[in-house]
Every structure is written in structure tokens, then in C-alpha cells.
Amino acid sequence: MMEKEKFGFTAFAENWNGRLAMLGFVIGVATELVTGKGILAQLGLM
Template sequence: MAAPEPTVKPNIQDPKFGFNFYSEKLNGRAAMIGIILAIIIELITHQGVVSWLGLI
């Protein structure tokens, strides 16, 4: 005989911190914007981002 299925589902909220779907999506979008901005800076200034920041 199979175990009975539960009739009520618990109301579990997503965590606000840590690895969850929303934070991973937001982090990926921020990384894509950062890479695009770095490429645009290199195209405009004809220098790498590190030298543009004065680190070399």
C-alpha cells in the first residue's frame, strides 16, 4: 500500500539572502552590463580598463 499524499502544501517563502533564483539572475545581469561597459570603455579610449583606471 502506497503512502497517502499530503493534502496541504506548506507556504514556504524564498530566502532573502544566499543562493536563490532571483539573486543569481540579478548577479548575472549585473555581470553582463559590466562586461559591455568595459568593452565600450576600451573602444572609446583605446586603452584597457586597468590602464584607464591608472593601475598600470
């Protein structure tokens, strides 16, 4: 029996990468709305 690959550029990995990227973007925008500062300002880069 052949096991599915779990590492590399697989559909499974790409789906999770996209989902986590969307989640991170939404959290970043929500944090900006709550604090009134941009992400770079929160990190002390601006």
C-alpha cells in the same frame, strides 16, 4: 504563509548577479573602445 528568501544563493539573486555581470562587461568593453585604453590603464595600474 511562507515568504521567499531574498538573500543568499537563491535563483533570484543569481539571476540578478548574472545580469549585472553581463552589463558590467559590456560597459567595460564599450569604455575601452571609446577611450582606446584598457581597463587597467584607465585605473592607472599599467
